[in-house]
Amino acid sequence: MSGWRVETQGWAVDRSRPVRFTFDGKSVSGFAGDSLASALLAAGVTTVGRSFKYHRPRGFWSAGAEEPNGMADILGTPHRVNVQMTVEPAQDGMVLRSINGRPSAEKDRNAFIDRFARFIPAAFYYKTFMFPDWHMFEPRIRAMAGLGALDPAAEGHLPTAQANAFCDLLVIGAGPAGLTAALKAAEAGRKVILCDDQPVAGGSLLYREALIDGVAGPDWAAAAVARLRELGAQVMLQTTAFGRYEHGLTGLAESLGQGDAPRLWRVRAAETLLASGAIERGLPFANNDRPGVMSAMAALQYLRRYGVAVGRRIIVATNNGIAYEAAQALALAGAHVTVIDPRADAPACDLPRRRDRIEAVIGRNGVEAVLLASGEKIAADAVIASGGFTPTVHLYSQAQGKLRFDEAIQGFVPERKVTGLSVIGAANGAFGLAEVLADAAAAVGAVSPKAEGPHWPFKIDAAWPAPKAKGRIWLDLQNDVTAKDVELAARENFVSVEHLKRYTTLGMANDQGKTSNLPGLALMAQLTGRSIQETGTTTYRPPFVPIPLASFAGIRGGQLMNPVRRLPLEAEHRSDGALFREYGGWLRPAWFGKGEEAEAVNREAKAARESVGLFDGSPLGKIEVIGPDAGKFLDFIYYNTMSTLKPGRCRYGFMLTEQGAVYDDGVLVRLDENRFIVSCSSSHTQGVALLLEEWRQDSFDRARVQIHDATSRYATLTVTGPKSKALLEAVGLGADLSDEALPHMALTYGAFGGEPVRITRVSFTGDRSYELSIRADRALPLWRALKETGRAFDAVLLGGEALMVLRAEKGYIVIGKDTDGRTRPMDLGVSGPFEKKRGEYLGKRSLHLPAVSDQARAYVGLESLTGEVLPCGAHAVERNGSAKRSIGFVTTSHFSPNLSRPIALGLVENGASRIGEILELHHLGKSLKARIAPVCAFDPEGKRLHA
Structure with missing residues (x-):
């Protein structure tokens, strides 16, 4: 491949703004607007990476997110970033490192592995490294695995925002179909969100010849976007729809710039239109993985978008009419183009053409010539191939949509609409522009714009890998899966598409088989005597493209990941000299006063036994269970029988897991016939609330049992020790605290400052104890009164560590x-x-x-x-x-x-x-x-x- 700039092409690049970056230590020049791939192609860089298994040299295949070869690490950023160079903008000062090649992609010391390819076919590792012990080989194999490298010195991740959006219509893809549907819907008054993974809307209109309503494709696309924004539609460019989830949820990843994790959008739409286009696949010939073999539409994009011709002597190999547009454009740009088309009814053209097919590419590290099936050799430095187009139906399949194989386009298309999601345009198998626009307009109940061009008819003949073909025909370019690997899988009875995938790793690379799956399935169909429809497809799973894990984490980290809960009286405790620790997700006093921990804890624990201790027990769970069936419900939830508990009384009990293990312990308080309070462990409050709600919904009448977590509404102040009763009587709560009126494990009511106080006589220390529950925002006066009055009783402030000692003395778990x-x-x-x-x-x-x-x-x-x-x-x-x-x-x-x-x-x-x-x-x-x-x-x- 000898890429070069074409002065008259390249609307996306600004030639007045040069950029310079390095790739594997070599300086590369480009322009603002270039992708890394276009700049490298223009500079004549042919080998941009090495394949995963055999370390074969690889060049760019595509110009988009389906690229299987052109990945690199960006160094020198706060966090080392692994990117697809076909979609990453070139920026001045970038430092790129190719993947899987040492010391570089061009000179890889592991290239010798390819010489032993016959001994390491698909699944060889399952058979070879079992004896004497897999662990003998594992370290070295793992060291060689992986595509790209992590920076072990990097700490944490870049904070990334997350956002939610709601709309009437979400349109995924801003090509001719998506723009038409979004514009017509917005004009009808619907709230529209339009997203596309490219920085400029238009899709194929940006590089293919077309007129819509008499306006050139790029101009029509720009006008459509401007009109959408005028109508209030949200147009999100450089934003990829990566997953479709339950209840109409679509995940979007919005690019924020080099080195940043994308912003994650959760979009819920009443209706979604998938206008994601189609992906061009290759043709089956030996050595079809050599640098210089490229998709025809990718070559057309590089030419018209970036002004880069991918070669001087170009072979265009095709089984359909769309590739002729690329052939003609490259010829007009100055390249010598020869078309190889085996179809008898191929369209007329004025370019040199052979009615033949390519048997093999000749060349060790790139394209030097092609060998035709007729035996003719033709010198070339690039081969652009078009084996047809595979509709991009990943999100449709994630929504549980079923596919059918369409013989007319030789690809899988949606079988029917799924709830809330429709597929339009090329993703629906429509490849003519007029057909695409009509399909999009019909989806929103509108009249289609008038379309002209492109003028080359799509008509396609099947061109799938054939069993027992000569040479090595590559299907999965990243994972090094060949046609012979699929044949081996069939011989060993791995004929299910899911087994085939895992046995050969077909489609398991980061591109998820976007260009390789269908040829592999078609070959398996031939080997097993089934149709492609009967052979089926593998399961499409999100994300559609690799998404940094940091984007899923968002800004959650530290307090934002697991926010510590705080006591209503925290400020008061700090003024009393509390040292705080986290207990069960709550920030609580560990002990009070200065000095060593052991000294303070022992002092508090001893004083609490001798006089009275004051402890802030606000984190204890206070989950109300209300309703006529509350007692029956709690009998099911608790290991103990709870429905026999009398109003005004308490009972200690266990909750178990479904496996019979103790999940939580605590005191159940019965306020009246139909109202209970579950006082669970501080650390288990949220878990117990969820457990109660789960079983309420699963096994009980929700109209007869209600759950309400009131933990944060009330503060619970604990008074414990032999002088606790005397202290409370001195404070004056207006309640009878005699043992006859308030025995152990009973409750009563009082008041303080006009605010009701629930008084429960329970103990977590083994001494006489009382828990006072009051509205959290009214707790401070009561706490201060307990401290002030407690001075006469030698009261001590009790921290969490001393409480643990008191519990252990009694054997409380x-x-x-x-x-x-x-x-x-x-x-x-x-x-x-x-x-x-x-x-x-x-x-x-x-x-x-x-x-x-x-x-x-x-x-x-x-x-x-x-x-x-x-x-x-x-x-x-x-x-x-x-x-x-x-x-x-x-x-x-x-x-x-x-x-x-x-x-x-x-x-x-x-x-x-x-x-x-x-x-x-x-x-x-x-x-x-x-x-x-x-x-x-x-x-x-x-x-x-x-x-």
Whole structure:
């Protein structure tokens, strides 16, 4: 290939603004408006990459997003970017690095692999590297795999915006069909969004000869866009529709510039028109992958759009009439053009022509000549080939549309309209301009514009790869799949299109088989004696083109990815000297005051046992379950029976997963006959709310059960310790707090400053405790009153770390810390419902499975025999000779200031029957000893709850 500039062509480039960049270390000149591909072609660069498997030299095949060969890494940006050079604008100062070639695409040290191609056919790795062990070969194979390279020094990703849009009509593709449909719809008063992946609207009108209503194609397209904007339509250029999803959702990726991840648009439209055009495919001849072999429409685009002729002596090989426009244009530009067309009814033309077909390309690293089936050789430096056009129906198929094979165009077209989406223009199999415009106008109920040209009739003869053809005929140019690979798959009975895809990797490259799938399927059809329709197609999945993962992440990162939740009283806690940590997604005080953590935690835990502790428990879940069937619903949700709970009372219970594992624990409060409050763990509030909603919708009458998460509406202030009752009476809540009126696990109501306060007597410390729930925006005066009045009672502010110590002293579990994904309620000593509950409940079936019921673990206490705090995660081991087996592990471990010794909890096999037994513990190479003890180490009789 000897590309060169044509002075009279190239409307897209500004020759007054030169740009310069480097490719594999070589300087390349171009103009503003060039793509990287057009600039490289104009500079005579033929080899732009190496194929994935055999490292064969590859040049550009196309001028668009279907390009299988021309990828490169852009270096020197904040994040190394992998791009398709056919769609990436050339910019001054760019530093490009070809992919899969070392040290360069032109001189690749791995090119020798192609000499051994006969020994490494399709799926050879499945058969070759199994003996003696795949892992011996894996590191080297993985090092050679991949197209492009990541920059390990890059941190994070570029923040990328996301947006939502709604419209009456979304038109995908701004070629003649898309522009016509969008314009007619906008003129009818519909709200329209038009998107196209190119920087200029017009599609084929920008490089093919055409008149619409007497106006030249490019001028008509520009006028249509201007009119659309006048009518209020949203025209989004350089924006690719990459996926079609449920409920009419279409994903769009809008280009923001070099190095940026595209902005992600989620568009919901009442109706969508797919005007995505068609992709030109190649012809089957040996060495059809050589640099210099290119699509005919790509060559025409490079000529008319960028002013680049792809060669001096050009062979145009075709089985249809559209390629003649490219042949004539290149000849008029000054190239010597010869047409190879095997059809008997080929159109008349004044160019040299052979009624023949190409047998093979001759040339090692590029095109030097072609060998015809007749035996004639013709010297050439470029071959532009047109084997027909494949409608771009990917988004239609993603919407569950079915395809049929159309013999007239030798391609798959939509079989019927799917809900909310129609296909028009070339994507619908219409290749004449008048036909395209009529199809588009009919889709929106309008009259079609008048069309003239292009004048070459499309009429096509089939030209598919033939079984047992001579030479290596390439189907998938990126993944190095040949016709012989498909034949091998057929011999080994991988005849399903999905099996063929995975056995040969046909269509699994980043271009997703846009140019290769149909020839491969047609060959398989011949090999198996089926029609192409019967052979079928593989599954089209989004995205249509590669989309950076950063665009899906958007600006979500850090706080924007997982925003920490904040307490209503955070500012007050900070003024009291709180040190904050994140607990279950909430930013909460870990301890108060200056000094070392251990000192502060011990001080708070000891003072709370001796006097009274004040703790902000606002993150505790407060999910209301309301309705006539609320009790029945909660009996299903909870492991325990909850419908027997009396109004004004509380009950502790477990929720299980469907696998029977403990998901959450907490207190259920019954306010009245039809209203409950689920007080779940702080970290599980959102999960429990979703679980409740899921089962409500799935198994219960939604009119008789309602779910309302009121967690953020209320603050919950906890008062705990032997002086807690006296403190509350001194504050004056106007409620009877006597044990007769308010026993443990009961609730009453009071008021503070005219605001209602719900008072629940529950305990998470083992001491007498009260939870005060008040509107979050009214909590500050109550909290200050508790602190001020509490001074007379030696009240202490209690942080999360001290609370964990108090809970551990009593053996109270922390879900996710003292449990794992296999912990059953029986492991925690709660077996009553398992044995007695007759009704159905979540997880019941799993609890009765042999694999679960045979599990023998128990929640136990552990006493350190060395006097040091046992490390969390340390494994209890059982020896059998020199072998060791884990029989459990430490879940919680603290120093108890109230017992003046270490305490620990754990899950141990058969632990309930092994109280007093000494265990050997291992942790990070260290051996320890501990004695199994009851879980409750402090006040085992529970007297302090009522003191």
